[in-house]
Amino acid sequence: MILFHFTHPLTHQRQLEQLLGQAFGRIIEVPTHFAPLRSFRPQVQELSDQVPLTLQQWQTVPWQFNPSSLAANTAVLAQLHGRCSYFPPVLRMRPVGGKVPPQFQVAEIIDLQVQREQTRLHCSLQSPD
Numbered sequence: 338m339i340l341f342h343f344t345h346p347l348t349h350q351r352q353l354e355q356l357l358g359q360a361f362g363r364i365i366e367v368p369t370h371f372a373p374l375r376s377f378r379p380q381v382q383e384l385s386d387q388v389p390l391t392l393q394q395w396q397t398v399p400w401q402f403n404p405s406s407l408a409a410n411t412a413v414l415a416q417l418h419g420r421c422s423y424f425p426p427v428l429r430m431r432p433v434g435g436k437v438p439p440q441f442q443v444a445e446i447i448d449l450q451v452q453r454e455q456t457r458l459h460c461s462l463q464s465p466d
Contacts, residue, residue, distance in 0.1 A: 338362060339398060341388060343369045343413060344405035344430075345441070353428065353443050357401070365389070371409050381412040385420065395421040401446070403428045414449075424449035 340353075340361045347364065354360045367387050371380055390398065402417060402425045404410040418424055431444040 339390075339400040340364045340403060341367060341400060341417075342403045343367045343384065343410060344403055347403075349430075349441065349443055353401075356443055356446060361401075369405050369407070369410070369413075371407060377409055377412050381416045384413055385416040392420070401426055401428065403430075406430070424453055426450075 338357065338359055338361055340347075340363070342364055347366070350361070350364070365388055367384055369384060371377060402414070404413060404427060414424070414427070426446050426448045428446055429444045430441040433440040433442050
């Protein structure tokens with residue numbers, strides 16, 4: 338499994354691997370900074386292009402996405418979806434209270450594809466025919 342790490346330095350790898358039940362074969366660090374005076378669309382493209390995978394690998398290799406806390410990273414997620422044709426699971430981090438310097442821990446893994454499918458099913462059951 339590959340981890341695409343678009344955030345602060347990774348300090349919780351063991352905890353994450355324990356939650357996933359497997360070790361990462363590869364971690365791809367993508368330093369993420371959005372220039373607020375530039376359009377985000379090309380910046381998202383540039384970030385995605387830093388991930389050294391072939392089109393076949395995008396669609397066949399198992400991976401996890403760890404976004405930064407910036408809301409603009411939803412654009413990164415859309416870019417990744419466009420490359421692999423499904424929504425990847427994402428990690429949600431939370432701060433560890435009372436730590437200096439600030440530290441974070443894995444809060445949960447959110448499977449966005451399952452979330453999407455469950456939402457579509459829920460909505461189809463709710464809509465009148």
